[in-house]
Amino acid sequence: MQKAGLLLGAGTQAWKSVRTASSRVTRRxxxxxxxxxxxxxxxxxxxxxxxxxxxxxAHVVISSRKQQNVDRAVAELQGEGLSVTGTTCHVGNAEDRKRLVATAVNLHGGIDILVSNAAVNPVFGNLLDITEDVWDKVLNINVKATAMITKEVVPEMEKRGGGAVVIVSSIAGFLPSSGMGPYNVAKTALLGLTKNLAIDLASKNIRVNCLAPGLIKTNFSRVLWKDKATEEKMKENLQIRRLGKPEDCAGIVSFLCSEDASYITGETVVVGGGTPSRL
Known part of the structure; x- marks a missing residue:
């Protein structure tokens, strides 16, 4: 009886191993x-x-304005066995945008996915005190550059039969925060840019969607969680009582770029922990 039990246990274990191995092999x-x-x-x-x-x-080409940041990020991701390369790119510079696109094409033969994530927020203060040069910088980087780099990748996506664009906006596009006027306005503009690009690119089989993160714990948002008291106060506005992590946004973007989202375009997904984003 004991022997039969041992054999049964061994058989069960072997079946679990086969099933686990099979799931790895067939994972899509x-x-x-x-x-x-x-x-x-x-x-x-x-x-x-x-x-x-x-x-x-995916084969991913990352970018940043500083070479040392590119080198560090590429080394980390390649160390995880991922197909990642990188180059410097200031998205507000037309030549840099062209070079970024050319890098992807030269390395991998084309482009299927664009995620436009670059943004700046150089000032904090009353909207009526914002100078013209600040308006120019925010709108150039946060809005115009997104439109221009999308224009740059469209011919390459057409060669591949289509593609997917994800524009990173913000919950600030729905629910403006005091002191961040130009940033709020720019992020609202990206919601409209998403819908307009989705209309114009649908005939080319290019889908355009938008991600609107809420309060995600990053260096960019540090002023909003700089100390424990401030962080706890921010949590009070969330139905999910924690600040978001960058990874909370990543899976949504991957989904929007995949065939699972092939019938979705012109939409914005809010990843905000239950922030009342559409008051």
Whole structure:
């Protein structure tokens, strides 16, 4: 009886091993062999998105304004066995945008995915005190550059039969925060840019969607969680009583870039922990 039990246990264990191995072999990488560009992707939300796209099978080209940041991020992701390369790119510079696109094409033969994540917020203060040069900088980087780099990748996506664009906006586009006027306005503009691009690119089989993160714990948002008291106060506004992590955004972006989202375009997904974003 004891021997039979041992044999049964061994058989069960062997079956579990076979089943586990089989699940690994048959696991579908939703972005297998896709080529993705992710701007501002050496830390925070952009870095988490780049990592997830690569984990899901894509060849990812990351970018940042500083070479040392690119080198560090590429080394970390390649150390995880992921297909990631990188180059410097200031998205407000037309030549840099062209070079970023050319890098992906030269390395991988084309582009299937664009995630436009770059943004700046250089000032904090009353909207009527904002100078013209600040308005120019915020709108140039946060809005115009997104439109221009999308324009740059469209011909490459057409060669591949289509593609997916994800624009990173913010919950501030729905629920403005005091002191961040130009940033709020720019993020609201990205909601409209998403819908307009979705209309214009649908005939080219290019889908355009938007991610609107809430309070995600990154260096960019540090002023909103700089000490424990401030962080606890911010949590009071959330139905999910914690601040978001960059990884909370990454899976949504991968989904929007995959065939599972093939019938979704012109939409915005809010990842905000239950913030009342549409008051």
């Amino acid at each position: 990488d939703p972005l297998a062999n896709k080529v993705a560009l992710v701007t501002a992707s050496t830390e925070g939300i952009g870095f988490a998105i780049a990592r997830r796209l690569a984990q899901d099978g």
